[in-house]
Amino acid sequence: MRQDTHQIVFPALIAGALMLVIGVWFPRMGASDSDFYNKSVEAFNWMMRIGGVAMLIVAALAWTGWSGALLADAIASGVVGLALGIEALIWLSQGDIPNGVLVLIFALMFLNSARHSWLASQAPAGEDTSTSGSPADPPREPEDEDR
DSSP: HHHHHHHHHHHHHHOOOOOOIIIIIIIOOOOOOHHHHHHHHHHHHHHHHHHHHHHHHHHHHHTOOOTTTTHHHHHHHHHHHHHHHHHHHHHHTTTTTHHHHHHHHHHHHHHHHHHHHHHHHHHHOOOOOOOOOOOOOOOOOOTTTOO
């Protein structure tokens, strides 16, 4: 499991840094007549800031090799993915199709990462979880030459 923990350091670090850059230096502005849409944009900005800090914490925990880092990543990525998904659906329902689709893609990426980290965190110690989650091919019986 230690190898799986170290594999999430770089992705969590990049995600956290990009989220903070977007949330702090390039926040979105809700310029719609819909107060609901504008509030979702404000929630997006705060989610980018808080989620960015959470992902940086996950990266630091994973870098130390802490065994709970995969579970922390599963929770942080899952919450970020869920928040992004809700915001994307709001934006799509309000006609902001380009941004809604883009944010929905990122939501699915975070949710997929959460799933992989969850599965890796639940794997018995020493089990290889670096594959895509598909079961390994079963061992084959040796072929008899007489057949």
